Amino acid sequence: MGKMPDGKARTALSEDALEPDPKLPPTSVDDAVREAEERKWTPTKIAIWAAISLLGGVSWFMLAIIRGETVNAIWFVFASVCTYLIGYRFYSKVIERYITRPNDRRATPAEYKADGKDYVRTDRNVLFGHHFAAIAGAGPLVGPVIAAQMGYLPGTIWIIIGVVLAGAVQDYLVLFFSMRRGGRSLGQMAREELGVIGGTAALIATLLIMVIIVAILALVVVNALGESPWGVFSVGMTIPIALFMGVYLRFIRPGKVMEVSLIGFVLLMAAIIGGGAVAGTEWGAAFFHLDKVTIAWGLIVYGFIAAILPVWLLLAPRDYLSTFMKIGVIVMLALAIIVVRPEITVPAFSEFASRENGPVFPGALFPFLFVTIACGALSGFHALISSGTTPKLIEKERQARLIGYGGMLMESFVAIMALVAAISIDRGLYFAMNSPAALTGGTVQTAATWVNSLGLAGVNITPDLLAETARNVGEESIVSRTGGAPTLAVGLAHIMQQFIGGTAMMAFWYHFAIMFEALFILTAVDAGTRVARFMLQDSIGNFIPKFKEHSWRPGAWLCTAVMVLAWGAVLLMGVTDPLGGINTLFPLFGIANQLLAAIALSVCLAIAARRASFKYLWIVAVPLAFAAVVTITASFQKIFSPVPAVGYFANNAAFSKALADGKTEFGTAKTVAAMEAVVRNTMIQGWLSVIFVVLSIIVIITAMVATVKAFRDAKQGVAHADHEDPAVPSRAYAPAGFIPTPAERELVAEWNKLPADLRLEKSAHH
Amino acid sequence: MNAILEGFRGFARYFGGVMGADAYAKYLEHHEASGHAEAPMTEREFWRDHTDRQDNNPQGRCC
Known part of the structure; x- marks a missing residue:
């Protein structure tokens, strides 16, 4: 096979065999033409990119350097969007040129495996929305809120820079490599590329990580609904609404997806409004007032039933509802932030940025900020989605950049908006809501006193403000509503009421936000269990x-x-944790998610090395190294740190010692039973951390071995196994990006002139 | 007025695509283009098959 200095020789060899159909126009823009187009910088193009860079630079300057008394939310929007545009236009093209090297003359699985069901060529703009709806959920809405403890700047930088250099890279690579393999899953790719040991470790790690992720998402819902009759009623109503939609779609009007989604949406709004009325009545308040443990058990029972019911009855209709809400909510949030442009008074770096004892989540900025914000910056869970449905729907190889890289940039933007919404509320309110009840004491008086005693600059909260905010959003109390969702809901209600409806509408907006977060999470819980x-x-x-x-x-x-009991046990552990469940468990969620990212990037590294892209392997190696360092450091601190607030085993030892000394209360645990719970929980959490990190290190090492072997093989000119599907010539054409280039437009026109009988069935074009 | 209506229709079509509402239409297109001899599934059969296949091929939803 000869030498493969940069891998091009090898790829070209298999692809030279692609015999295009002479009756058809070219299936790809000529490489030379595209290169010339990309290299040609017209004055307009230069002016546009100069303006984008300038605006982005100014915005970053406003956020990071000026940091006056207040900073306007609009700078967050400009800084992020300009950086995304630059990352998309320049960096993702570097990845395309040197790592993925797409070839539009090759058919995608949607073409060569087309079956009209799973493998269907889908218009790129539609697929972009579809993929985005599949990857974005409650994660980017929750992590940034919790991370706001450190101030706005660390989170903002990590979300924006992290997505450009790590998160979007992972999504794009996994999507592309899976597409070249007929849409194989991450687990199958790991098995092929890393061998039995690496593959098995990846599989077990994935399974455990899913359990943790589902459990902690469920914990967020439980925390949002605990002692909230309105929330329990309106979220509970989603179940009969979904069942009705399922029956409607199955028996009454099959296939009328948009129609039933609209009906469902109207019913959902009615459930939110009705929830206020029900919670206002005495029986309603009594009947739907549930404590967290009851809700957790309800969710566990629900989770089991939902996962064994047929998909058409509950999962599919709720999925439609969830997608419908997702797109609507995100557009609404963006519009509201751009129109209202709230002033942010939170400092760039808060007092907790340089400390380890933050009340919202413990640990130092490095590494814990980087695991607290996973979704939106780098989310390993996406690798499971990017290697599932989407690669079976892509029309042309060059579109993978728009769908994979671009889709993740969109999710990052959602995370930025969630951050803005959360930090637009009063800082004292933020800490009163997000600190565990063990610290705030649970009442407005104790919470106000405790928050004021933290000595935070500019924070002076009154019990009245806490009581009034609770009244405005239609809740009995908002003290210690941890988990991120209620804070985001208050922030969103705060912004939306300035946009539509005023204070009178705040309660509606609050429960609207709780409703959609619960909807996303319940869908993720169901699907994850399955x-x-x-x-x-x-x-x-x-x-x-x-x-x-x-x-x-x-x-x-x-x-x-078994799966429901596994996540249910972790959920109950979080709900009953005397230390405050989110506080101890959320870091585990982030660590689990990013260890999955490290696993996915390891697989990508091995594949990229097999394709002999050694010179540019750093594109994969840099995010992998960062994810590995962050998660392994965080795991080690969780395992070995002598600080009880940070280290699980240190905490375990402290409480065990207190029990042995015969103490009846210790720290935030006020009873012996609570102390025993802490001992048990920390032991489980500690061992989970150990198992995760060991499995991930095994995967990373096997990936390194595979990479080094590929390097040696290439040096000696030895051919190595390639797990891609064989190349098949394409018989269709579509442009790569949102806006076609002139050359692409010309080619599309040529294809449009083709007689209908020669054309492949057209995918929906609009 | 027509332009607004057209724009709204385009948006509805796009949104429907994202939701997967056009799956049956696409299946019919594929069926016709690939020249199968047997008749395609009816709309009702198709959607039944659609969700029943999901029972055996679950897809994750992200966090």
């Missing part, structure tokens, strides 16, 4: 073959029960 159950069934199936039959009821129910 995916985990299949993974478990397949794993057990290696030993007991009967389990591989997915339709075998006892096996399916047993595995579902």
